[in-house]
Amino acid sequence: MAKKAARKPAPKSRGKTTKVVKKPVRTTAARPRPKSAGKAAKPVKPVKKKVVVSRKPAAPEPIGRPLITAEEKLYLLFKEDYHARQIFEFLRVNTVGELEQYSAEQIIRILSAPVRNTVERIRARLAQNKRYLRNDDTFAREFLMRGPD
Numbered sequence: 633m634a635k636k637a638a639r640k641p642a643p644k645s646r647g648k649t650t651k652v653v654k655k656p657v658r659t660t661a662a663r664p665r666p667k668s669a670g671k672a673a674k675p676v677k678p679v680k681k682k683v684v685v686s687r688k689p690a691a692p693e694p695i696g697r698p699l700i701t702a703e704e705k706l707y708l709l710f711k712e713d714y715h716a717r718q719i720f721e722f723l724r725v726n727t728v729g730e731l732e733q734y735s736a737e738q739i740i741r742i743l744s745a746p747v748r749n750t751v752e753r754i755r756a757r758l759a760q761n762k763r764y765l766r767n768d769d770t771f772a773r774e775f776l777m778r779g780p781d
Contacts, residue, residue, distance in 0.1 A: 703727055705726060706731060755771055759776060
């Protein structure tokens with residue numbers, strides 16, 4: 633805050649009166665401002681485009697030394713997991729090494745193929761008898777149009 637200037641005492645009257653001119657005092661009170669004056673537009677930062685650099689995929693990090701051999705019998709390793717043993721039996725694999733030849737997607741595709749084929753046979757048999765599963769009427773119509781195979 634600025635200090636107020638001390639006023640000079642008025643000169644003693646000697647017959648003539650003199651006018652004392654007061655200087656306007658600056659106040660620190662805020663003046664009313666227009667609404668847009670306080671909100672200056674923020675400078676817009678230029679957006680940098682990300683440069684896509686194609687990199688070779690990194691080689692997977694080794695997970696360490698295997699704790700079991702490739703000749704380990706799956707039956708012994710999964711003796712408490714009945715469902716896993718059923719999958720091994722379906723795939724006709726007996727050792728860890730044989731199982732490692734399949735990817736997870738391959739196993740799922742192989743296991744789901746008989747189910748998909750069976751559902752297709754069900755749909756065809758129903759369509760032959762002019763019946764269909766829920767929301768499957770388009771398949772039944774198309775099947776009847778092309779005739780039984």
